[in-house]
Amino acid sequence: xxxLKGKVAIVTGAGRKLGIGRAIALRLAREGADVAVADICRExxxxxxxxxxxxxxxxxxxxxxxxxxxxxxxxxxDVTDSQAVDKMVAQTMDxxxxxxxxxxxxxxxxxxxxxxxxxxxxxxxTLSINxxxxxxxxQRVARTMIARREGGKIINxxxxxxxxxxxxxxxYCAAKAAVLALTRVLAYELAASxxxxxxxxxxxxxxxxxxxxxxxxxxxxxxxxxxxxxxxIEQIPLGRLETTDDVANLVAFLASDQSDYMTGQAINVDxxxxxx
Numbered sequence: 705x706x707x708l709k710g711k712v713a714i715v716t717g718a719g720r721k722l723g724i725g726r727a728i729a730l731r732l733a734r735e736g737a738d739v740a741v742a743d744i745c746r747e748x749x750x751x752x753x754x755x756x757x758x759x760x761x762x763x764x765x766x767x768x769x770x771x772x773x774x775x776x777x778x779x780x781x782d783v784t785d786s787q788a789v790d791k792m793v794a795q796t797m798d799x800x801x802x803x804x805x806x807x808x809x810x811x812x813x814x815x816x817x818x819x820x821x822x823x824x825x826x827x828x829x830t831l832s833i834n835x836x837x838x839x840x841x842x843q844r845v846a847r848t849m850i851a852r853r854e855g856g857k858i859i860n861x862x863x864x865x866x867x868x869x870x871x872x873x874x875x876y877c878a879a880k881a882a883v884l885a886l887t888r889v890l891a892y893e894l895a896a897s898x899x900x901x902x903x904x905x906x907x908x909x910x911x912x913x914x915x916x917x918x919x920x921x922x923x924x925x926x927x928x929x930x931x932x933x934x935x936x937i938e939q940i941p942l943g944r945l946e947t948t949d950d951v952a953n954l955v956a957f958l959a960s961d962q963s964d965y966m967t968g969q970a971i972n973v974d975x976x977x978x979x980x
Contacts, residue, residue, distance in 0.1 A: 706960035709736035712800040713959065714792070716783055716841060717810030717861075718765055719743030719757020722912045724861060725809040726765045727948030728955045730772075735956055737805065738775040740796040741765050744810075745780045775800070783810045783837030793844045802852055805959045806845040808838040808883075809861040812913055813876035816920055827875045834879035835886065842890055846899060855898030859958050860887050861951070862903040862970060864978045872924065884970045891968030900967040902958050907974025908936045909946040941976030
């Protein structure tokens with residue numbers, strides 16, 4: 705549907721086997737792009753129960769990309785570490801020569817809790833993963849795009865949480881709202897360089913991370929897991945959970961030249977939960 709042949713993409717947060725990053729990376733590869741997939745590939749010492757994308761999953765995604773006839777490159781990166789981000793960008797440039805598309809997908813929430821009892825470390829870590837990570841990756845990749853003078857696409861995976869409120873998820877809501885603000889400012893600052901910056905706002909996506917979140921909510925409320933999931937589906941006008949491919953479809957469009965006249969937008973793909 706979209707011709708991305710000759711393009712090079714970086715997709716962060718692509719190490720989960722049932723994750724948005726993996727679906728995005730494979731979709732871009734099917735459209736002809738070479739794709740560097742990146743994830744932290746280690747657990748958080750301070751939050752041992754929070755599952756993260758690991759090397760096996762990341763390498764598997766890269767192998768699937770290569771099987772499609774394009775090049776896949778798995779890279780370890782902590783998007784909150786500027787030196788690690790610099791290394792990721794340098795490795796991608798060394799392997800492919802340029803970067804045309806950046807998808808800032810790395811994100812999540814650690815130790816969700818109501819504001820009154822939230823740990824400061826959990827607040828800081830959640831903002832760092834989502835907002836600081838998008839800032840560092842965008843900054844470093846945009847520099848290479850500007851130097852090449854052929855434009856580019858930066859696509860930030862935000863959330864409808866950045867436009868609303870979710871109990872016990874104040875840090876996540878704040879972080880995704882920051883990503884939306886960063887998207888608007890970057891879009892304005894980079895427009896003259898032919899770089900479009902947009903955000904995608906998913907809703908209730910059926911992923912490993914979301915299932916973990918539903919279980920946390922079920923435990924917090926003292927109700928069955930299926931009740932939580934059923935309630936989520938009831939609030940979706942289109943009547944089903946979102947798939948990772950639903951998100952990847954929009955990202956593919958934004959990565960293509962068919963979105964060249966769009967920038968600074970925060971686009972919902974959520975089955976109708978948020979209609980603005």
